[in-house]
Amino acid sequence: MKTHAYLIISINTFGCFIEISYLFLYIIYAPREARIFTLKLILICNIGGLGLLILLVDLFIPKQHRVSTVGWVCAAYSLAVFASPLSVMRKVIRTKSVEYMPFLLSLSLTLNAVMWFFYGLLIEDKFIAMPNILGFLFGVAQMILYIMYHDSKKTDLPKLTSTKNQPTNETNLNEVAVVAVEVPDARAENVEGSVRPMKTLYLYEPNVKFLVGFLEA
Numbered sequence: 001m002k003t004h005a006y007l008i009i010s011i012n013t014f015g016c017f018i019e020i021s022y023l024f025l026y027i028i029y030a031p032r033e034a035r036i037f038t039l040k041l042i043l044i045c046n047i048g049g050l051g052l053l054i055l056l057v058d059l060f061i062p063k064q065h066r067v068s069t070v071g072w073v074c075a076a077y078s079l080a081v082f083a084s085p086l087s088v089m090r091k092v093i094r095t096k097s098v099e100y101m102p103f104l105l106s107l108s109l110t111l112n113a114v115m116w117f118f119y120g121l122l123i124e125d126k127f128i129a130m131p132n133i134l135g136f137l138f139g140v141a142q143m144i145l146y147i148m149y150h151d152s153k154k155t156d157l158p159k160l161t162s163t164k165n166q167p168t169n170e171t172n173l174n175e176v177a178v179v180a181v182e183v184p185d186a187r188a189e190n191v192e193g194s195v196r197p198m199k200t201l202y203l204y205e206p207n208v209k210f211l212v213g214f215l216e217a
Helices: 008-030 032-060 061-082 086-095 103-122 126-149 205-217
Strands: 179-183 196-204
Touching: 008 032, 032 061, 061 126, 086 126, 103 126
Parallel strands: none
Antiparallel strands: 179 196
């Protein structure tokens, strides 16, 4: 639809090839559930969404307005791409670790946004220039976070650790039997009398055998 756009077409063709390679490798090595979910997204968003966009533009948009219509759609997608690092930035702030946000990647994205902004400005194409303003701001924010936290000690997010016989966050506690066990009260060893005070412990069933064996040893 847009004439003399050889630079944009060639760069995005190469970008599509790289992204398809990433998806191909992910689908090969990802777990089965993640693989199925990714294939569904590709079918719905990439193939279905793109096909629907082409169909709607061809049927309902006059020819003289098609470039601007597709341009706004592309600008919206570009904004979504530039906003995607927000989740990573949030994780960096919470963990105080830049493990998931390499500096060189942030620097490359920032320089890329700057170059494309000036390119769009020089050719007077607002659909190229505008999204890259946001890309530049997010890139600068990422580098600032990297400078702030690259020497910080990592803080792990709270999570429950699992063992073979103990319930974890993936175990429904309502389904785990709780057993009441009476054991001698260690604090009452010096109490006079023939009857030694007892105390009741409430334990998950997998731990009862361990406790009984320990007391009998």
